[in-house]
Amino acid sequence: MRVFAKLTLTEFRLFLREPVSAFFVLLFPTLLVVILGSIPSFREPTEDLGGGRVIDLYVGIAVVLTLAMVAIQVAPAVLATYRERGVLRRLATTPVSPLKMLGAQLAMNGIAAVLSTALVLAVGRIVFDVALAEQFAGFVLAFLLTLAGTLAIGLFVAAVAPSGKAGNAIGTVLFFPLMFFAGLWTPREVMPDILRRIADFTPLGAGERALSDAMTGSWPNLLSATVLLAYLAGFGLAAVRLFRWS
Amino acid sequence: MTVIEVQNLRKAYGDTVAVRDVSFTVEPGEIFGILGPNGAGKTTTVEAICGLRRPDAGTIKVLGRNPEDRSLRYEVGVQLQESGLPDRLTVAEALDLYATFYPEPADWHELTRDLGLGEKLSTPYAKLSGGQKQRLSIALALIGRPKIAILDELTTGLDPQARRDTWDLIESVRDRGVTIVLVTHFMEEAERLCDRLAVIDHGEVVALSTPAGLIAGLDTEQRIRFRTAEPLEEALLTGLPEVSKVHTRGTQVEVTGTGNLLYAVTAVLAQRQIIAVDLRVEQASLDDAFVRLTARSAKEQ
Known part of the structure; x- marks a missing residue:
């Protein structure tokens, strides 16, 4: 346990020393909320959203953005680099299993996501009066399901990427379409039906819908939860089978 | 055992x-x-x-x-080729982290002093020279005693x-x-x-x-080189049983042979009161043994 805590702390320190990824994970989602929230019309209830405000939606989307950043952008690049540079190979000769390092890396990403999410919610609540999730347990559940499903995809990318650069590139290529379906550019509520149907089956689209359910007071819907669990199981198993230590 | x-x-x-x-x-x-x-x-x-x-x-x-x-x-402490550390991890952090892996780790301050890394404790891994990375790697292999x-x-x-x-x-x-x-x-x-x-x-x-x-294991010949004040008569040495070849060029002498070659040659020179300058003995080294061994195995392949 002491070793795991030390590894996680070390990973967190290293994460903070990469200013670009630290910024995009910890501050950018909040910055997005602040920028969109400063547009007056986004703070007004609109008919299109059934009386909701744009900013209310974007708080949920910013949380999904955080999760996408850690799971699809940071984790695969770091782990693929560790393999490429022989960090995992060196660890394999010590009493600490490289699996522990993998766990520490995932834990670090989870902690970063929680911190960033807390900041997004706090700024949303204090500055723009966005209500906290009415169904808090449901929010936590939706958050964890989305984190697990996306991290499984990130691990899979880390498993198949031949180098750190490739891991980074694959992550970036995945990031934009996945975030599109999460509603970063067009919220799901105003998507055409067909796009909304597709979004329901993408990991971030499902995550956004589950989080949005909890924000508005219900438990995550069954379809989104099932989709996220399916990503976790499918990509998680594939990652475990394909992961190479050196 | x-x-x-x-x-x-x-x-x-x-x-x-x-x-x-x-x-x-x-x-x-x-x-x-x-x-x-x-x-x-x-x-x-x-x-x-x-x-x-x-x-x-x-x-x-x-x-x-x-x-x-x-x-x-x-x-078992291991230092392998092609194994690295994260770029931004410092020397001290790496040692401190690896020390927690073992129940009774060595004092890493002492280890870094012995390895000449004492000045580099707060340097990130990516900024170390190749030799410093190598020494850190050795320190990590030894840290668990x-x-x-x-x-x-x-x-x-x-x-x-x-x-x-x-x-x-x-x-x-x-x-x-x-x-x-x-x-x-x-x-x-x-x-x-x-x-x-x-x-x-x-x-x-x-x-x-x-x-x-x-x-x-190599039955190689030894070679002695020296200079003399006057050109040397080759016949003085060619008669010795240990000597297989003498080659002179001006005052430069090169003698090849086997057994106790050096003693045999210097004995003759001393007897004649000839002073050998810049005397050098070339013996087979591990290098020679290695080249010979690996060349032979290449031939057998």
Whole structure:
């Protein structure tokens, strides 16, 4: 346990020393909320959203953005680099299993996501009066399901990427379409039906819908939860089978 | 008790046979060298001993246990090629982290002093020179106070002074009772440090002996060079049974022969009151033995 805590702390320190990824994970989602929230019309209830405000939606989307950043952008690049540079190979000769390092890396990403999410919610609540999730347990559940499903995809990318650069590139290529379906550019509520149907089956689209359910007071819907669990199981198993230590 | 026992090890990657048939044993407290040209199968052999590769055939026992036994990780310190650290991790953080992996770690302040890394504690890994990375790697291999240290290409990338300092450190580690397996292609290093050597070529052990034993196994001629004040009469030396050839050019003399050549030649010179200047004896070195051994095995292939 002491070793795991030390590894996680070390990973967190290293994460903070990469200013670009630290910024995009910890501050950018909040910055997005602040920028969109400063547009007056986004703070007004609109008919299109059934009386909701744009900013209310974007708080949920910013949380999904955080999760996408850690799971699809940071984790695969770091782990693929560790393999490429022989960090995992060196660890394999010590009493600490490289699996522990993998766990520490995932834990670090989870902690970063929680911190960033807390900041997004706090700024949303204090500055723009966005209500906290009415169904808090449901929010936590939706958050964890989305984190697990996306991290499984990130691990899979880390498993198949031949180098750190490739891991980074694959992550970036995945990031934009996945975030599109999460509603970063067009919220799901105003998507055409067909796009909304597709979004329901993408990991971030499902995550956004589950989080949005909890924000508005219900438990995550069954379809989104099932989709996220399916990503976790499918990509998680594939990652475990394909992961190479050196 | 034998510390490491390798018997008929074989390992192939696809169609490429990396290790064909390697057997040797390492005894407690010795520095055992594994010598061989690039691609001879040294690293694969070492990786199998560390439990990183599963042999296709043959057996390996480390402290009587299977190399994949995780409890061995506490007792075997390893420094391998192609293993790194995260770029932004500092020297002190790396040592501090690795120290928590072991129940009774060595004092890493002392270790870094011995390895000349004392000034670099807050330097991130990416900013270290090749030699400094290498020394940090050695420190990490020794931090758990291992019973066995396996060091692959220990001094590659080090400047001559750092190389000598590292050799001193390795000897002091051995003096504390640690058994050391050293993979190297530096003959000088093997000759200076190793108690016994296995020369591996094309995946097979082509010789297994002490450094002196390997050299003695060559029936090579010795060569003596010197200068004299006056040109030397070759006939003075050609008659000696030890001498096979004398070559003079002006006042330069070169004598080749076998047995106690130096004594035979100097005795004649002393008797004639000829003073030899700049006298040099060239003896077969481990280098010669190595080239001879690996050339022969290439021919047999």
